[in-house]
Amino acid sequence: MIELLTLFISAIGVGFVSAIAGIGGGSLLVPFMVLVLGYDIKIAVAASLLCVIATSSMAASEYLERGIVDLKTALLLEPITSLGAIVGANLTLTLPSNIVEGLLGILLLYVSLTMLKKSLRKTSIESPIADSTEIDNRRKIAGTLISFIAGLSSGMLGIGGGVLKVPIMTLVMGLPIKTAVATSSFMIGLTASSGGIIYLVGGMVRAEVAASLIAGIIPGAYLGARYMRRLEPRTIRLVFSLILLYASIRLMYSLITS
């Protein structure tokens, strides 16, 4: 019972922070469950994917209602992203846990450095081709290939993959940032669902863990979005990029030493 209460409270915190920092809950939740609570990474990834489904479904419903999801781009990229997630989930179930932890460490290094860069930058950079309506075939192919990697990392490591999807859409496909965020949010649920099915059927989802996390992360994200204006997102991003950097080093170190 104490374990479930800890997970519930942690999920509120993760939801709150990820909404303010503008990142998916998975990149905080999985390292927290592995490094602090001592869960096996496969159980943590499975539970995290269910949380990602919950948060992205809530966000995507808002974006879909407002009509800012670019369905054409989402549906173009999603088949290959889902395929990546399925391959990734099967890889995690096959590989030893310490290798998956090492790979998570590498991904977290990328996420933390991206966050750090974002928090130190004073102005946001818009897509260089944000106004273009036609996307040439070369960009479509590049976007599709990178989407596979986004899906692979999602299914393998239990993250949403927005950290890869949004740059693909803005820099490669030329979507405006708001549309990219909305479209990515819509896609994240589907990608996490593709990976989540593999873990569910494979018996890796612990119902009580997933339920505690989902029950905490939804109100946490809601509170985070509500208090976002009162808090300074740059400072929070800076603090959490350093925490993620520390987590990534610890995960990579455990891989080397094992």
Added chain:
Amino acid sequence: MYDVQVRILRYGVIIGLIIVIVGLLINPINILKIIGLAIIVLTPLTSLSFISIKLFKERRRQEFILSQFTIIVIIISIIISLLRNY
């Protein structure tokens, strides 16, 4: 515009979560827990299926075909995992 699809996304996860919690509290044979988890996992796919039907009705062929690709990929993955595990 996408009222049904929005409602599925918004309430699908919550309904699934409630069923899992009820399953954890009262059901000893796990069936409610599995149903609840399956509802949560399949919520985005269900919403996409309804979007796909809408695209078909609106004769947006290219988008409809692309949505079918995603649905087919996910369904094949379900079948393969079921075959491998049972």
